[in-house]
Amino acid sequence: MHHRPAVAVQSTFDELGSPLHEVTFVVVDLETTGGSPATCAITEVGAVKVRAGERLGEFQTLVNPGQAIPAFISVLTGISDSMVAGAPRLDTVLPAFLDFAGDAVLVAHNAPFDIGFLKAACVQTGREWPGNRVLDTARLARQVVTRDEAPNCKLSSLARLFRAGTTPDHRALSDARATVDVLHGMIERLGNLGVRSLEELSTFSSRVSPAQRAKRHLAESMPRLPGVYLFVDDRGEVLYVGKSKDLRARVRTYFTAGETRGRMAEMVGLAAKITPVVCATPLEAEVRELRLIAAHKPRYNRRSRFPERAMWLKLTVEAFPRLSRVREVRNDGAAYLGPFGSTRQVELATAAVHEAFRLRQCTPRLSPRSPSAACALADMGRCGAPCDGRETVQQYAVHAEEVRSAMLGDVRPLVEALSRKVTRLADVERYEEAAVHRDRLAAFVRAAARVQRLGALTGIAEMVAARLTDDASWEIVVVRHGRLAGTAVAARTEDPRLVAVSLVASAEVVVPAFGPTPAASAEETECVLRWLERPGVRLVGLDGTWASPMHGAGGVALWADAAGEARSALGGGLSDRRDLRPVHQPAAVSRIAG
Numbered sequence: 001m002h003h004r005p006a007v008a009v010q011s012t013f014d015e016l017g018s019p020l021h022e023v024t025f026v027v028v029d030l031e032t033t034g035g036s037p038a039t040c041a042i043t044e045v046g047a048v049k050v051r052a053g054e055r056l057g058e059f060q061t062l063v064n065p066g067q068a069i070p071a072f073i074s075v076l077t078g079i080s081d082s083m084v085a086g087a088p089r090l091d092t093v094l095p096a097f098l099d100f101a102g103d104a105v106l107v108a109h110n111a112p113f114d115i116g117f118l119k120a121a122c123v124q125t126g127r128e129w130p131g132n133r134v135l136d137t138a139r140l141a142r143q144v145v146t147r148d149e150a151p152n153c154k155l156s157s158l159a160r161l162f163r164a165g166t167t168p169d170h171r172a173l174s175d176a177r178a179t180v181d182v183l184h185g186m187i188e189r190l191g192n193l194g195v196r197s198l199e200e201l202s203t204f205s206s207r208v209s210p211a212q213r214a215k216r217h218l219a220e221s222m223p224r225l226p227g228v229y230l231f232v233d234d235r236g237e238v239l240y241v242g243k244s245k246d247l248r249a250r251v252r253t254y255f256t257a258g259e260t261r262g263r264m265a266e267m268v269g270l271a272a273k274i275t276p277v278v279c280a281t282p283l284e285a286e287v288r289e290l291r292l293i294a295a296h297k298p299r300y301n302r303r304s305r306f307p308e309r310a311m312w313l314k315l316t317v318e319a320f321p322r323l324s325r326v327r328e329v330r331n332d333g334a335a336y337l338g339p340f341g342s343t344r345q346v347e348l349a350t351a352a353v354h355e356a357f358r359l360r361q362c363t364p365r366l367s368p369r370s371p372s373a374a375c376a377l378a379d380m381g382r383c384g385a386p387c388d389g390r391e392t393v394q395q396y397a398v399h400a401e402e403v404r405s406a407m408l409g410d411v412r413p414l415v416e417a418l419s420r421k422v423t424r425l426a427d428v429e430r431y432e433e434a435a436v437h438r439d440r441l442a443a444f445v446r447a448a449a450r451v452q453r454l455g456a457l458t459g460i461a462e463m464v465a466a467r468l469t470d471d472a473s474w475e476i477v478v479v480r481h482g483r484l485a486g487t488a489v490a491a492r493t494e495d496p497r498l499v500a501v502s503l504v505a506s507a508e509v510v511v512p513a514f515g516p517t518p519a520a521s522a523e524e525t526e527c528v529l530r531w532l533e534r535p536g537v538r539l540v541g542l543d544g545t546w547a548s549p550m551h552g553a554g555g556v557a558l559w560a561d562a563a564g565e566a567r568s569a570l571g572g573g574l575s576d577r578r579d580l581r582p583v584h585q586p587a588a589v590s591r592i593a594g
Contacts, residue, residue: 018198020187021052024104025135027183028097029175030114031077033069037120041065042090043079045097046172048180049104055180059100060173062087077170091125094118098130105198109155109179111136135202137183143204144186158182216255218274222248227278228288231300234272238296240264243289247276267300281475283531284487290524307521310339311346313447315407319393321400322360323350329515335404336515337447339522348443353406355440356417358399408455410551411448415441448553451516454525457532458482458518460544464500466490467537476500476540479532480510481518482525500540 028047034040047059062079064087074080097118108114111134122129141153150157155168159178162185166177187201195201200216222229227247231240244250254268277292279285293304314324315335325346329336340346354361406414418441425434457463463479474496478486486507490496512518517525531537548554 019196020191020198020201023198024049024051024056024102025107025180025183026050026101026104026132027107027176027179028101028114028118029108029172029179030117031079031170031172032117033065033067033073035113037117040117041067042093042117042121043069043073043077043084044172045093046174046176047097047100048173048176049100050180050184053184057100058173058176059097061093061096063093064089066090079171090121094121094125094127098127101130101132103130103132105133105135107135107137107179107183109136109158109175109182110138133198133202135183137179137186140186140201140204141182144189155179155182158185161185215268215271216252218271219248219251219255222251222274222276223278224248225278226280226282226285227276228285228292230275230277230292230296231267231271231298232273232275233270238292238298239267239270240298240300241289241292241296243282243285245282245285247278263300279487280489281477281487283475283477283527284484286527287484287524290521290527294521304523307523310341310522311343312336312338313340313346313349313407315400315403320360320396321403322362323353323403325350329517331514335407337407337444337451338516339450340447345443345447348440349447352414352418352440352444353403355421355437356406356414357403359403406444407448408452409549411445411553411556412551414444415556445553445556449556450522452549452552452554453529454482454516454522456546456548457525457529458512458516458520460542460546462504462541462543463532463539463546464504464541465532465537466496466500466540467531467534474499476503477528477531478503478507479528480507481512481520482528483508483510483520484524484528485510497540504541 026047026049028045030042030046031044032040032042042063043065044062045059049056049058062084064084066089069079069081069084106115115134119129121127137158138153138155141158145153145158145161150161155175155178158164159166159168159182162182164178164181164185166174166181168175168178187195190201190204195204224246226243226245228241228243229247229251230238232238242250251274254264277288279288290304290307293301294307297305309327312326312329313336314326315321315337316324317332317334325343326336337349338346340349353359402413418437422434422437422441425431425437457479458481460482461480462485464476465479466474466476468474472492474490476488476490476496476499477484486503488499488503490499510519516522
């Protein structure tokens with residue numbers, strides 16, 4: 001697969017993080033007439049500007065709120081109506097404060113309260129909120145301070161713990177000064193845990209294990225490009241494989257509070273390095289992830305580890321064919337349905353076939369009395385299948401061909417047969433029984449739609465397609481027998497046709513095997529199909545025919561999905577006839593049979 005040419009890109013400050021000693025903080029505190037910015041007003045603003053532990057300036061002013069100050073607020077803050085009578089109004093104070101703050105990070109103790117009032121003040125005065133980053137010392141304290149150290153995370157309690165030089169007294173500037181000392185105390189403490197940047201401080205959580213924090217350096221070398229990442233332990237064992245459109249951004253989340261999965265914290269603790277695999281396109285990243293998981297079978301990946309264990313429903317090739325559940329697709333001329341994700345779905349699809357067609361359900365044995373592969377149950381008179389001696393091999397072959405056709409081409413006879421049964425049961429209000437047949441039909445339709453959709457692409461020797469991206473470049477892919485053989489990006493300055501010609505010449509040579517998935521796993525081919533079905537994809541070249549059966553299962557696949565969702569919502573049963581509407585309504589059946 002092609003990749004973008006290596007280009008030296010200077011890291012942005014966002015990638016490197018903002019070192020705390022370079023960040024300017026404005027610690028702000030407000031006094032108000034009450035707790036709601038919708039009905040109350042600001043009476044005092046106090047703020048302190050600091051950087052690298054040094055105080056750069058202070059801002060303090062009373063504010064005329066334009067309303068009476070409740071008596072209990074005056075007792076609490078010491079601010080009375082007479083004190084603010086001659087103070088400037090909000091439309092004068094707010095611009096001065098915002099100019100003082102500039103683009104600094106705003107810090108407040110219980111920030112939603114103070115920032116909420118400031119945002120409401122902007123709305124009230126017709127100003128746009130500048131969008132400064134905000135840090136809440138109360139939230140941070142809940143992650144840093146234990147109950148043994150302080151009874152709670154009130155500012156007064158934290159000021160005592162961190163030995164603030166100012167005692168908070170419910171006046172804006174005093175409380176802001178005390179909050180500065182609390183902020184510096186927590187930064188000092190977190191510095192011992194490796195917190196060095198504003199981003200790390202903002203996302204710090206006590207839920208992040210020491211092992212996660214200690215290994216954040218593993219993410220430093222990740223590029224900001226699409227690709228795959230592999231967590232590897234000190235013995236070289238691959239622990240986990242993932243993909244992302246932005247490797248650096250995704251890998252960094254494993255070392256923050258954003259990663260809440262306990263399994264991942266355990267995995268990070270074992271990891272010794274992270275190996276990036278840069279990919280030309282997100283599609284290549286998705287495919288490489290599947291291939292690497294299948295190859296390494298990482299213990300911390302739960303999905304896609306064992307594609308070889310997929311289950312198939314096989315119509316056997318013998319005198320009297322039957323259905324057989326198998327794990328392997330062989331080059332034996334048999335028809336295969338699947339792959340299935342669970343044994344339950346195989347059983348449901350099998351039952352659907354046996355309801356709709358006269359296909360034997362028992363294992364054959366040859367005997368002198370039954371020289372023509374009759375079944376053991378037929379000898380005892382209990383089978384009732386067409387192979388019990390009442391039909392010849394040629395006559396029975398008609399039933400087998402009907403099943404093969406339903407699996408690979410015309411699904412109408414099976415859909416009609418089971419839909420009629422569901423309708424009859426619903427008409428007499430036997431809803432639970434009707435649900436059983438509905439689920440059987442849905443399982444078969446989903447499996448048939450899947451194998452027919454896969455086969456439509458895997459039968460094509462070569463397909464070249466392209467898609468215009470948001471940045472006006474072209475993603476180009478080469479698909480051979482359902483396998484992603486190559487992918488590249490043509491930049492805006494390049495001729496995409498020349499890139500496509502070069503890609504075709506250098507793409508992987510694919511020699512197909514046999515069966516519905518002759519060159520790749522079903523999941524890989526489905527990844528390619530999802531990309532091909534995206535809006536704006538254009539076919540550049542096609543060696544073969546890309547088409548689905550006219551009367552195939554794809555036409556009713558959406559109904560099958562809807563039936564599955566209905567079953568899940570109802571806990572597996574039916575509450576009334578309306579739950580069968582997609583199946584038994586005449587219009588729906590006519591469309592299915594179409």
